């Protein structure tokens with residue numbers, strides 16, 4: 001199968017997620033061309049500075065050349081309006097790839113018209129530095145070449161998995177889509193606790209950041225599972241054991257994380273019902 005070397009992307013929405021994806025793509029040299037449609041001028045300017053061609057509205061995008069991939073990075077509540085405006089690109093053969101939480105493949109197919117090639121993807125913001133996690137579902141109309149192109153494009157942003165069962169996407173959203181926010185909050189908590197225990201602010205920030213970075217890298221690169229790595233830090237009756245007794249107790253982090261992920265999954269399902 002041949003996949004054209006350069007990928008021509010039309011990105012709709014240059015907010016948090018659109019910017020994270022496009023800034024990673026634009027750092028790949030000439031492999032990916034990005035045209036951005038974004039009504040907010042400051043958001044257009046920051047991606048124009050990285051090499052994107054920018055436009056203020058979808059109606060101004062010329063009919064030719066047809067983009068290879070139209071990436072939709074607008075809020076779920078804005079999707080219906082945007083889908084009707086990008087239907088002309090789908091009809092001309094572009095793959096439509098949405099990153100919106102909760103917006104299902106069927107809803108996109110219905111809005112775009114018969115035969116539209118669609119990928120629903122859940123990325124996360126570490127995509128900006130090529131360390132994202134992207135989980136995708138493609139519809140039947142998406143050709144093998146279009147899936148390969150989506151895989152290649154998203155591969156510049158991090159790891160990519162395709163799943164067949166779209167019902168998994170709400171839980172995926174709750175774990176890897178929202179997950180960076182949980183980890184950023186953990187960094188913040190660790191930093192504030194360090195300051196409360198008497199460390200200077202700059203040292204507190206450095207310890208919190210490097211500890212989460214180092215633990216994440218070790219967990220990914222080690223052959224040991226996370227529970228084993230945790231035990232390797234925990235000396236009997238030592239400092240870590242004293243901390244874990246607080247963290248893992250009755251009202252501890254295990255239950256809080258489970259409740260948080262379940263709440264995010266429920267919200268993803270709700271977003272799909274608008």
Ligand SMILES: NC(=O)C1=CN([C@@H]2O[C@H](COP(=O)(O)OP(=O)(O)OC[C@H]3O[C@@H](n4cnc5c(N)ncnc54)[C@H](O)[C@@H]3O)[C@@H](O)[C@H]2O)C=CC1
Pocket residue numbers: 012013014015016017018037038039040043057058073074075076078082099100101122123124125177178
């Ligand atoms: N922020 C995140 O970490 C993640 C977000 N997502 C999804 O990405 C989508 C965007 O989320 P954010 O970037 O956080 O929101 P955001 O509000 O930062 O960005 C949305 C952008 O779309 C623009 N927009 C609105 N209507 C438009 C139109 N008609 N044409 C072009 N642009 C238009 C807005 O001006 C705004 O800049 C959402 O559907 C969300 O579910 C998915 C994974 C992670």
Ligand SMILES: O=C(O)[C@@H]1CCC=N1
Pocket residue numbers: 101173177178
């Ligand atoms: O908070 C949200 O709804 C989006 C989807 C996943 C991350 N951010």
